[in-house]
Amino acid sequence: MSVITRNKSEVTLLLLHAIIGGVLFTVPFSAMLYSLVIVIVTFYFIFSAKDKTYAILVSAAYLAASDVFLRMTGGLVFYELHKYLLIIFAVIGTIYSLDSSKGFIYLVCAALLLVGVVFTEYNVTESARKMIMFNLSGAISLCFFAFFCFKKQISLQQLNKVLFYALLPIVAMLVYMFLYTPDLKSVITGTASNHKASGGFGPNQVATILGFGVFILMTRLLLHKFKKTQLIVEFSLLALVTFRGLATFSRGGIIAAFVATIVFMLLIYFRGNIHVVRKIFKMIFFFVIAGVGVWFYTVSQTSGMIENRYLNKNAAGVEKADITTGRGDLIAIELQAFFENPIFGIGVGKSKQYRLDRTGTLAASHNEMSRLVSEHGVFGIVSFLILFLTPLLLRLQVRNNIYFYSFFLLWLLTINHSAMRIAFPSFIYGLALLDVTYENKKNKISVSK
Incomplete structure (x- = not known):
């Protein structure tokens, strides 16, 4: 089960990205240069690589994980850039492996979503292009990336490497956030999501990516044997990422992230041998010790506010009536919109205006499922059923991906609290569709029984 990691270049790359985070904070305009370098390097890597599937997955991992960081630092030419790059990567990969492309159901899903555009009427004052891009770019990028990833073979070692490359920009963002807000006590005065503690960007999206970083680091510590120096680095990063995520x-x-990690540990516990079980219990012990320490440190740095937040209390310690922080009301309004327009929905991008007209509140949807239902009607329901059921049906045939349930849950939980605003859900969903192979049978964890 364990893969002994002796590659010193990993620590070097982690250090390099810590420096990148510092540079982008010190020299703000360098974010644009960093973004340009990412695009150039990923395209060069893809076209020069012999293994296109691996190259595209590595490039997509870096893009998906750096998406929020570059939005945070103003490094993107336009907000949806990385979603469109995922589509382009998927198209390139499909061209090179057309004979092995099998996920045509996802093209059907994309077509169903585009039907909503045809039947949507936009006012002269509305920017139809922006509304469509904001609301559909995520779902369409998911469909294309899923089409590419469907049943694509990749080794477990390669998949672990893909996750490592996703970790790198998260480290850069982590350093940037520490420099942006070195003193949390000065900016935390309540229990609401905090932009200043999130690098000046949306806390929801930032927490999503930091949570992904937590998942990557915990699974790396479970699956790998590191030498002392790298072990210290990885554990330290886990503590720091968890702290800033909280x-x-x-x-x-x-x-x-924690739900996905627990599911991952349960899977390898029940499918692994005695050595795997011992490793899991050993790591759980260290995770608990570190977790308790990080939690109490966070409590002290937030003057106890984080404890109130997770207990659903306000700054005064009074329990809030709504644990969903208003998301339940948003979903209710979107369901109402569906019942009024069940066939084609109210139109792509229209839920925001619909909510304003009905409640006087201008707020975008946080839940992709309710957005699909309200804006696309029956076509949205069918689209979501395709997205939800296809991976589960695939699992009946392809059972070697030990990350499957974790990836699937990360996608499902993310679109329930953050919709498809960033590139991450598209990427993580695609990973759930991969057919993982094992170069060394000793490293295989039986998951087929």
Whole structure:
């Protein structure tokens, strides 16, 4: 089960990205240069690589994980850039492996979503292009990336490497956040999601990516044997990423990460041998010790506010009536919109205006499922059923991906609290569709029984 990691370049790359985070904070305009370098390097890597599938997955991992960081630092030419790059990567990969492309159901899903555009009427004052891009770019990028990933073979070692490359920009973002808000006590005065503690960007999206970082680090510590120096580095990063993830005061991303990690540990526990079980219990012990320490440190740094946040209390310690922080009301309004327009829905991008007209509140949807239902009607329901059921049906045939349930849950939980606003859900969903192979049979964990 364990893969002994002797590659010193990993620590070097982690250090390099810590420096990148510092540079982007010190020299703000360098974010644009960093973004340009990412695009150039990923395209070069893809076209020069012999193994296109692996190259595209590595490139997509870096893009998906750096998406929020570059939005945070103003490094993107336009917000949806990384979603469109995922589509382009998927198209390139499909061209090179057309004979092995099998996920045509996802093209059907994309077509169903585009039907909503045809039947949507936009006012002269509305920017149809922006509304469509904001609301559909995530779902369409997911469909294309899923089409590419469906049943694509990749080794477990390669998949672990893909996750490592996703970790790198998260480290850069972590350093940037520490420099942006070195003193959390000065900016935390309540229990609401905190932009200043999130690098000046949306706490929901930042917590999602930091949560992904927590998941990557915990699974790496479970699956790998590191030498002392790297072990210290990885554990330190886990503590720091968890701390700053909690400090965003956005619960969804952190909870999703821990749920996915627990499911992962349960899977390898029940399918592994005695050595695997011993490793799990050993790591759980260290995780608990470190977790307790990080939690109490976060409590002290937030003057106890984080404890109130996770107990659903306000700054005064009074329990709130709504644990969903208003998301339940948003879903209710979107369901009402569906019942009024069940066939084609109210139109792509229209739920925000619909909510304003009905409640006087201008707020975008946080839940992709309710958005699909309200804006696309029956076509949205069918689209979501395709997205939800296809991976589960695939699992009956392809059972070697030990990350499957974790990836699937990360996607499902993320779209429930953060919709498809960032590239991450598209990427993580695609990973759930991979057919993982094992170069060394000793490393295989039986998951087929």
